[in-house]
Amino acid sequence: MNIGILALQGDFIEHQQVLERLGVSTRQVRLPAHLEGLNGLIIPGGESTTIGKLATEFGLMEPLRAFALSHSVWGTCAGAIFLSKDARRPQPLLGLMDIEVQRNAFGRQVESFEIDLEVPALRRVSDDVRPFHAVFIRAPLIERVGPEVEILATLPDGRIVAARQGHWLATSFHPELTDDARFHRLFLQMAAETARLPLDTALSH
């Protein structure tokens, strides 16, 4: 198992550290050739307009779309925006996941906050039934999901903050900024399924 992290801008190092703690090989992706041989890709948080601008400049837009058709991809925060079909304003997007996002949805006063979320899907990868401590930083909301999208987590008021569509995953918050690796394990399981690898093989390299 070898997982790439899009390393154009944002907190890619933190994702890489979580994966390496789990014993997974990683590679920073900056050029199309870096996608070769990967089993999945994480798009980190940061600034989605900057990530989109750099991905366009580095000729990555089409290679990323092609990669995502047959591999698991997970976007956190800005990465979730970049993965979406619709961010309501013009900016370069991969346009893959059938979600509409509202950027910076929490306004100035509560730009950043932390909250415990119930995420039943995590029970597929862990016996730990505790809520997931989610860190939101100038986060987007997932305002609308298409019929093929599964909602994985909502805020107490019902607003959507994590979703999955087949082998694509989007979270508004930053699991890489906590020491709880359950979302990374969920993503690894998705990547292993997409690559048709058993998860124990996936985790032992």
Ligand SMILES: NC(=O)CC[C@H](N)C(=O)O
């Ligand atoms: N923490 C983040 O990734 C913030 C996302 C950023 N506000 C954006 O709109 O792209």
